[in-house]
Amino acid sequence: MxxxxxxxxxxxxxxxxxxxxxxxxxxxxxxxxxxxxxxxxxxxxxxxxxxxxxxxxxxxxxxxxxxxxxxxxxxxxxxxxxxxxxxxxxxxxxxxxxxxxxxxxxxxxxxxxxxxxxxxxxxxxxxxxxxxxxxxxxxxxxxxxxxTLALMWNKDLLKKAGHDKAPATWDELKTVAKDVKDKAGVDGFWLNNATYYEMAFLFGEGTDMVDAANKKITINSPEAVKAVDTSKGVLAADGVAKLDVTADAYAHMQDAFVNGKVAMIVQGPWELTNIYKGASFKDKANLGISNVPAGSTGKAGAPxxxxxxxxxxxxxxxxxxxxxxxxxxxxxxxxxxxxxxxxxxxxxxxxxxxxxxxxxxxxxxxxxxxxxxxxPRPDLPEYSTLLGDAFAQNLTKIFQGKTGTQAGLDAIAGEFKKLVPDFS
The missing domain is CATH 3.40.190.10 (Periplasmic binding protein-like II)
Known part of the structure; x- marks a missing residue:
């Protein structure tokens, strides 16, 4: 995007x-x-x-x-x-x-x-x-x-790690990822740092990039800070693949998943055809699909x-x-x-x-x-544009530790103000 x-x-x-x-x-x-x-x-x-x-x-x-x-x-x-x-x-x-x-x-x-x-x-x-x-x-x-986005998981790898169902929360995911690394010898989860995928963390904390109905920018709200800190915590957890910021990061993630080198990813149905062609999913029943993990609100949300x-x-x-x-x-x-x-x-x-x-x-x-x-997305013509470069670049800086979460989100909010100047 x-x-x-x-x-x-x-x-x-x-x-x-x-x-x-x-x-x-x-x-x-x-x-x-x-x-x-x-x-x-x-x-x-x-x-x-x-x-x-x-x-x-x-x-x-x-x-x-x-x-x-x-x-x-x-x-x-x-x-x-x-x-x-x-x-x-x-x-x-x-x-x-x-x-x-x-x-x-x-x-x-x-x-x-x-x-x-x-x-x-x-x-x-x-x-x-x-x-x-x-x-x-x-x-x-x-x-x-x-x-929409869902948690996709390799049933065989989770079974080797002692789990027969998908994690329901991000904290549970970190536990499962560590077990997969320890018992199956592969990464447990791959975090896609694209902004569209970060929405699952925002929704899990009950917030969005903006509150369109009340014309308010919310990307730097306390809830958004908690959401991004949650994703940072997942990225730093044992058994989670290292952050990939290369131009081919998406392809690397897909390759790792379909070939059994990572057990869980968040992904959409547009990749089903490719996934079922992968070595790990010749038996299509091996692919688990469930809601993305929930945040602290207890509710899962995906765009x-x-x-x-x-x-x-x-x-x-x-x-x-x-x-x-x-x-x-x-x-x-x-x-x-x-x-x-x-x-x-x-x-x-x-x-x-x-x-x-x-x-x-x-x-x-x-x-x-x-x-x-x-x-569903709000009735806001600029909503798709908000997911663009300013959000992506600052989110990556946060994940890399080059800026703090609040400072990075404040920078994003400043760029959002240029796109939706009538929002507070």
């Missing part, structure tokens, strides 16, 4: 906008099919093939619409779309992280979808996910997939993420209408069920949770986590 537009990103974005966007001349003949461009931000290896298959199915049933698929790396997509939309050259459809939707709607980059085929049968959509796609009373995204499909406001009428139809197809219950079975993602429609989908490895467990500990 990197923020800021570097010069190189601007150049790359404009180049991509000029060659693969829907706002300009698509080259369609007057009597030919409408050609749409879709920027997909999913994993190009594991998820994209399923989406391409769905496009083929849609085009077969809709001869007058063609969909040009472009996979854009997730960590580049936000900046690229903002740049392209600002120059009236964005794709007709984009798979947008839920935190981007309100911000882009505020910037008038997205077209409202209320009353269009993109949001057919709204009663079937999980209400909280629909709310996350709204801004000032209008809906600017069709919920496509949802997710609700996911992606919406949104339509670019700068596309002409014929393209917007075709895009609405395509979005409606891709986010329908029937299509989401097919995608869930192939990609291991969590649907946003009730009808997509068929018996077959619920029986798929990992899906039922994550559905339970969503119901018990996931917290």
């Amino acid at each position: 990197r923020r800021g537009i570097a010069a190189t990103a601007l150049v790359a974005a404009l180049a991509l906008a000029a060659t693969a966007c829907g706002g300009g001349d698509s080259g369609d003949k007057a009597d030919g099919p409408v050609t749409l461009t879709w920027w997909d931000t999913s994993n190009a290896t594991n998820e994209a093939p399923t989406y391409k298959a769905m496009i083929a199915e849609f085009e077969k049933a809709n001869k007058d619409i063609k969909v040009k698929y472009v996979n854009v790396p997730f960590d580049q997509a936000q900046n690229k779309f903002q740049t392209a939309a600002g120059s009236k050259g964005a794709p007709d459809i984009i798979r947008a992280e839920v935190g981007w939707t309100a911000s882009w709607a505020k910037s008038q980059f997205l077209a409202p979808l209320d009353g269009t085929p993109a949001l057919d049968k709204q009663d079937d959509i999980t209400p909280s996910l629909l709310k996350q796609a709204q801004y000032e009373g209008k809906t600017y995204g069709a919920p496509f997939v949802t997710d 609700t993420g996911g992606h919406n499909l949104s339509v670019y406001a700068g596309s002409d009428k014929s393209k917007q209408e075709a895009a609405q139809k395509f979005v409606g197809f891709m986010t329908s219950g029937a299509t989401q069920a097919k995608i869930a079975l192939k990609n291991g993602t969590l649907p946003t429609r009730t009808s997509a949770y068929t018996d077959e989908v619920k029986a798929a490895p990992g899906v039922a467990e994550f559905q339970q986590v969503l119901a018990t500990s996931a917290q």
Whole structure:
């Protein structure tokens, strides 16, 4: 979730906008099919093939619409779309992280979808996910997939350490991690220091980065200090892997987990497909999935993420209408069920949770986590941006001991004030 537009990103974005966007001349003949461009931000290896298959199915049933698929790396997509939309050259459809939707709607980059085929049968959509796609009373995204964070654990390794269930609190996790190190000879837990993952500690202390309802910055509150100190304590505990601040830290964590070099991580359902390919999880039943550990409040909390499909406001009428139809197809219950079975993602429609989908490895467990500990994001366009560089850099300094917890969080609060100046 990197923020800021570097010069190189601007150049790359404009180049991509000029060659693969829907706002300009698509080259369609007057009597030919409408050609749409879709920027997909999913994993190009594991998820994209399923989406391409769905496009083929849609085009077969809709001869007058063609969909040009472009996979854009997730960590580049936000900046690229903002740049392209600002120059009236964005794709007709984009798979947008839920935190981007309100911000882009505020910037008038997205077209409202209320009353269009993109949001057919709204009663079937999980209400909280629909709310996350709204801004000032209008809906600017069709919920496509949802997710949250859970504790994933290697059952065999925990069993070797004398534990048959996941730790329910962070203190219990430290105990289990030490036992795993002592008895199984591998690290017990790997802490991901990305800001999105730190939210589980904040929620566990009953706080957030901001109190949107009361327009108050809370990242440096006593509760937030306790949350960060809790994560520091976990990081320093026996049996916990050393902090990895390299550019490949995420990949290192995943590799360690799937190969049995670490017993527990906090992760989302987007990695299920990869995890089940790992040496330690050839037997899919070996993967445990449960709520993230609870903080001192006794309650576990994790952020609700996911992606919406949104339509670019700068596309002409014929393209917007075709895009609405395509979005409606891709986010329908029937299509989401097919995608869930192939990609291991969590649907946003009730009808997509068929018996077959619920029986798929990992899906039922994550559905339970969503119901018990996931917290929806507040209606704040800047919320996603708050998770960016200022938070990340200062959090890392705190973990490395280069600054104190309160001082580091005060620095983050100061940067937040620039993003939400009307907050106290």
